Amino acid sequence: MLYLRLALGVLLLTLLACNGDDPFPFPDADAGADSDVDVDADVDSRIEADASVTKGDKETLLLRGTVVTPDKIIDPGEVLTHQDTILCVASSCASDPKAAKATIINTGGIIFPGLVDAHNHTDYNYLPLWKHTKMYTNHGQWQADPDYKASVSKPHGAMKSSSGLNLLCEMIKYSEIRSLVAGTTTIQGTSLRKCADTLIRNADLPYHGFAEGDTMRTNVLGVGQIDAATATKLQTDFLSGKTRSYVIHLSEGIDETARKEFDQLEALGLLKPQVVVIHGTALGQPELTKMKQANMPMIWSPSSNLDLYGSTNDIVTVKKLGLLLAISPDWTPSGDPNLLDEFKTVDTLSKTKLSNLFSAKEIVVMGTSNAAAAIKFDKEIGKLEKGMRADVMVLSGGDPKNPYESLITSRLSQIRLVVASGVPLYGDPGLMTALTPNSYCESVQICSTAKMICVKESTDSTNKLDQSLGDIETALGKGYAPGILPLSTNCK
Numbered sequence: 001m002l003y004l005r006l007a008l009g010v011l012l013l014t015l016l017a018c019n020g021d022d023p024f025p026f027p028d029a030d031a032g033a034d035s036d037v038d039v040d041a042d043v044d045s046r047i048e049a050d051a052s053v054t055k056g057d058k059e060t061l062l063l064r065g066t067v068v069t070p071d072k073i074i075d076p077g078e079v080l081t082h083q084d085t086i087l088c089v090a091s092s093c094a095s096d097p098k099a100a101k102a103t104i105i106n107t108g109g110i111i112f113p114g115l116v117d118a119h120n121h122t123d124y125n126y127l128p129l130w131k132h133t134k135m136y137t138n139h140g141q142w143q144a145d146p147d148y149k150a151s152v153s154k155p156h157g158a159m160k161s162s163s164g165l166n167l168l169c170e171m172i173k174y175s176e177i178r179s180l181v182a183g184t185t186t187i188q189g190t191s192l193r194k195c196a197d198t199l200i201r202n203a204d205l206p207y208h209g210f211a212e213g214d215t216m217r218t219n220v221l222g223v224g225q226i227d228a229a230t231a232t233k234l235q236t237d238f239l240s241g242k243t244r245s246y247v248i249h250l251s252e253g254i255d256e257t258a259r260k261e262f263d264q265l266e267a268l269g270l271l272k273p274q275v276v277v278i279h280g281t282a283l284g285q286p287e288l289t290k291m292k293q294a295n296m297p298m299i300w301s302p303s304s305n306l307d308l309y310g311s312t313n314d315i316v317t318v319k320k321l322g323l324l325l326a327i328s329p330d331w332t333p334s335g336d337p338n339l340l341d342e343f344k345t346v347d348t349l350s351k352t353k354l355s356n357l358f359s360a361k362e363i364v365v366m367g368t369s370n371a372a373a374a375i376k377f378d379k380e381i382g383k384l385e386k387g388m389r390a391d392v393m394v395l396s397g398g399d400p401k402n403p404y405e406s407l408i409t410s411r412l413s414q415i416r417l418v419v420a421s422g423v424p425l426y427g428d429p430g431l432m433t434a435l436t437p438n439s440y441c442e443s444v445q446i447c448s449t450a451k452m453i454c455v456k457e458s459t460d461s462t463n464k465l466d467q468s469l470g471d472i473e474t475a476l477g478k479g480y481a482p483g484i485l486p487l488s489t490n491c492k
């Protein structure tokens with residue numbers, strides 16, 4: 001079904017026609033909903049039969065399996081973590097003094113760094129795909145479309161508003177959970193910290209021992225919001241290091257209106273390495289060359305571009321010029337439900353329309369180490385390497401000889417374990433029970449497969465930290481009558 005969606009997208013790329021009634025349905029959304037309890041016990045036991053845990057110090061984890069750093073493959077390999085830091089990545093970490101007392105996890109799988117979603121809008125990701133009836137040539141058009149306002153922005157505003165349904169905490173947590181079950185451990189684009197500091201890392205918020213988070217700035221409103229004084233202040237903050245990255249929506253669309261935003265950015269003196277371009281769909285060789293000369297990264301969201309504009313970036317030129325390129329799903333109203341699905345979108349585009357422009361390894365890199373580098377956190381996240389944060393995901397059922405391909409073609413049921421800042425947050429129930437990260441962890445069905453997830457932090461209702469996943473789903477379901485997008489998507 002993903003291929004169907006892409007095929008339609010590529011068709012639209014040619015025709016630029018209206019998208020009809022339902023051009024990009026999320027396949028199997030209902031079949032994979034959490035209420036689906038048709039669990040195959042044999043499948044569950046097979047998934048975990050090749051994994052085991054030997055209990056030791058809870059704060060020290062020694063993971064064994066095929067290790068993908070992602071630059072190189074170590075098979076068999078080990079990853080040793082203590083608290084929130086990676087101590088060792090090697091074929092054997094036995095020489096590290098901490099290894100002797102570690103909790104040993106024989107993963108039976110492939111160990112990757114936690115995926116890095118360099119651009120998203122976390123509070124929107126309870127929303128299903130917006131079924132728009134026409135296509136657009138720049139972002140201002142769909143934002144002004146009365147149907148967008150009625151279907152997305154108005155109900156979303158009521159959900160979010162503290163004077164309305166006041167569900168912002170639930171919206172953000174649900175989005176983080178959606179990313180977590182797909183192996184993502186860092187996400188960008190979260191506006192609120194207070195009720196969501198137990199889940200995955202937010203690149204633009206300072207927690208999880210990640211004080212550097214407040215050196216990132218995000219601009220979702222575009223270059224039109226930047227006046228000369230703001231631009232001057234930004235340049236000063238770039239020089240001092242106060243702001244390491246400035247993520248801005250730019251030139252989203254396929255017409256001259258969208259392209260001209262680049263000229264505005266240039267006129268403001270902001271062609272700088274710290275300025276990270278989200279989308280850049282309208283940019284051609286002249287602008288991309290200037291980006292390369294200024295060492296500016298690009299974040300590419302083809303699923304969202306194809307859905308709204310029927311076209312995406314001149315990615316052949318982007319690659320030829322050697323821009324630092326990351327991929328992200330953007331948000332669920334027009335993009336893929338998670339970064340793992342965006343991998344599949346890029347892979348299918350590459351194979352069907354781009355003459356195999358990207359290898360499987362390059363795609364994984366664009367969602368891990370490149371993504372971290374784009375937002376200037378490559379010293380902390382995006383790689384399995386000594387000194388980096390202990391953000392790890394494990395894939396079961398893959399082929400150790402082809403680990404990158406295995407990740408790209410994987411399904412949510414294969415995400416065996418996700419550890420953020422050294423804390424196991426999600427995974428197969430046997431492993432999670434053995435690791436017992438906290439007493440509030442709960443069972444969940446993802447794509448008809450039993451998993452365990454840790455959402456609730458305490459019994460303290462302040463800032464809704466006592467909510468379970470079930471509480472969050474119930475609250476969002478009551479608030480959004482059309483029905484929230486299930487966590488289980490693209491299960492087959």
Ligand SMILES: [Zn+2]
Binds near residue numbers: 119121249278
């Ligand atoms: Zn965006």
